[in-house]
Amino acid sequence: MLHFVLLSQVLVSAAFPTLDDTVPCDLSKVTISGGNYNFNEEDNAVEYSCPSGKYPYPGPTRKCLKGNVWEKQNIKAVCKDVRCPVPMGFENGEYDPKNTTYIVGDVLQFECWGGFELRGSKQRTCKENGKWSGKTTICEDYGGFCLNPGVPPGTSKDSSSYSIGDKVKYTCNSGLSMLGSNERECTEDKSWTGSEPSCRAWYTYDTAEEVADMFSSTLSATAEVADPDRNPFAFEKRKIKIKKGDPMNIFIILDASKSVGAEHFKTAKESTITLIEKISSFDTSPRYAVISYASKDIKIVRLSDDESFDPAEVIEKLTDFKYDDHKDKGTNTRGALKAVHEMLVLQELRDQENFMKTRNVIVLMTDGKHNMGGDPQVELTRIKNLLDIGQKDGVLHRDDYLDVYVFGLGRGIDVNDVNDLASKKNGEVHAYLLNKIDTMKNAFDSMIDETDAMDMCGLNKDIPEKYLNRQDFTPQKLKETIIEKFPWIAKIIITRRGIQEICKGSIVAKNFILTAAHCFHFEENVDLINVDVGDKKGLKVKDFYRHPLYKPEGKQDKHIRKSFDYDFALLELKEKLEFSATTRPICIPCTKSSSWALRKKGEDIKCKEHEDILFKEELVKALFVAEEPNKNMEQKDVTIKMGAARDNCLQDARKLKEFENVTDIRDMVTDQFLCAGGTKPLVEPVTCKGDSGGPLIIEYKKRYIQVGVISWGTVNHCDKRGNRITTTTLPNHARDFHINVFPMLSWIKSVVKEDLVYLKDV
Secondary structure, X not given: XXXXXXXXXOOOOOOOOOOOOOOOOOHHHOOEEOOEEEEEOOOOEEEEEOOOOEEEEOOOEEEEEOOOEEOOOOOOEEEEEOEOOOOOOOOOEEEEOOOOOOEOOOEEEEEEOOOOEEEOOOEEEEOOOXXXXXXXXXXXXXXXXXXXXXOOOOEEEOOOOOOOOOEEEEEEOOOOXXXXXXXXXXXXXXXXXXXXXXXXOXXXXXXXXHHHHHHHEXXXXXXXXXXXXXXXXXXXXXXXXXXOOOEEEEEEEEEOOOOOOHHHHHHHHHHXXXXXXXXHOOOOEEEEXXXXXXXXXXXXXXXXOHHHHOHHHHHHHHHHOOHHHOOOOOOOHHHHHHHHHHHHHHHHHHOHHHHOOOEEEEEEEEOOOOOOOOOHHHHHHHHHHHOOOEEEOOEEEOHHHEEEEEEEXXXXXXXXXXXXXXXXXXXXXOEEEEOOOHHHHHHHHHOEEOHHHOOOOOOOOOOOHHHHOOOOOOHHHHHHHHHHHOOOEEEEEEEEXXXXXXXXXXXXXXXXEEEOHHHOOOOOOHHHEEEEEOOEEXXXXXXXEEOOOOOOOOOHHHOOOOOOOOOOEEEEEOOOOOOEOOEOOOEOOOEHHHHHHOOOOOOOOOHHHHHHHHOOOOEEEEEEEEOOOOOOOEEEEEEEEOOHHHHHHHHHHHOOHHHOOOOOHHHOOOOOEEEEXXXXXXXXXXXXXXXXXXXXXXXXXXXXXXXXXXXXXXXXOEOOOOXXXXXXXXXXXXXXXXXXXXXXXXXXXXXXXXXXXXXXXX
């Protein structure tokens, strides 16, 4: 069981009014050389911005004081070069060049003296955010009981003695503030208490990529030091673990104080919703609580409420909550933590057996400041006492049951207060400084460890199109990234007499690929078939299963030259797949996994309920994955026509010359077919020959559920080379037809008996 606590405090005003004559101070006196500024009317201050790699001097803001004079008015504002900390305390080696300052792009080279081994980065580059690339460089002689904890750039260390019980103290160079531990102790398990310090300038921040790396990649503390084959510096991922069926309590606490502002409060809500959707997309059953606070807290959803189990209800209530629902706009962070403590106390009373088995995570987003309610540390101490966390006989007891991650967001962050609230654990980073709110969304997505969730159906790595267009992507990196976006797609290659035929398919189990029957000959030799999935190529096929009622010649008496009824097939692979970020199963309706995806829980869920959720509209949003020759896979958005809209599909199919003698078009387009395509009201993307057998998919709350198999179309949409014809040239009757998965479920169940757990009425 896992408690997950989220406190979001976003403290930068987002909207700036147009400069006008109502400003009491003279704006001409606060212009900035090399940058821009905006006037924040609410705070009666200007806020400066500089190009990348620069920072505003003497500070990010300047207030209009009494007497209509600006703060530090006599100091000219200018954009200066961002500087990285100087490695003044580097031990047992040399670094080059030795400068008094280092700006963006400068490179440091490190070398250890004889008898010392270099750990960390041999070369480090000063980055635009005021940090050095790579990891702290350490020259190690393995002479201490504990390994040398190092001296990060910008810090000084008071001792080089590393025996049991020895302590080292760190201080930051002038003008820098510390994140991490200022004192660390060598313990009996050969590790250091606390976390590595990082000394920061006020303008230094963490990027989304750095947050993901720092959060997930941590020093392994579990490997045996005595193991001679062990790499003592190997890193392992440490994220919030998501396991199938794991219960969680998720406390979401949003700051709505004055310094937040309405726009940033709205963005914080959206980020929180993103996190809820991400977590609830896994096969988990969390209980949510939502608290908003300013001077006082408002409990939007209580942990004990019935709807706390339903993420959709929680999201709806959170969406409806407004910034202005708080009238008094103070900042009582301790009050918010007190509300968390009270809910934990109540939960302990209700479930004493499981309470102490849970893991608790607090994610606090703040500038570190509070102006009422007292010190938040007092309430954190009460939470630790409740969870029985603390020093006992010189050993930190139950420390794994609480992690406090603090994300400092905005200008004027109080680094010391942020650092005081964050956990201090060896090899881990719990305090982050962010410069923009988008980083929060990206970081939340990276805080979920899917390692134990790879066999959950319908998952993928959600990658925006703008990210795929990054200029720094090599063709290989782009291809790898796209595979993670479509990890359930299989490419099927049938080679006959030296000529390759291409179809698509979908991974439905560790050794089964779902595809279309018409891709294969009736007496197909499985040795001619190869399957590519993820980064695995040329997988061999053990057996081939065609739906027994697929009979393409079976309706010639009705003037149908080739029927596509029951155009369903399954390929059984010789070796089972190992699921990963690039190879995952798609969700198949009316299975237990798809019930989780559709948020339908319980033993008595019916298959019809899945169908009603997925096909509840007359125009159902869906997608297929296309791949033209020598191009990467792309998502194509279409709509499935249901009800009266489907009748138009039948009429368009009736226009084909091949069906002019067909008495009833429903003999060709049976109820088994789903219809997509068309040019009204919008021109929709079309399928090509190589798309046959691929999945028609509905995305439901970030899970992908297959509802059809691409079968046939009314017109040839591709040229001789297999390229898709431009949609503007399509005739009005261009339609695609896909075999509906629902009528085929009983046959799938008869073939795929492992991995998939079906509902009782399948």
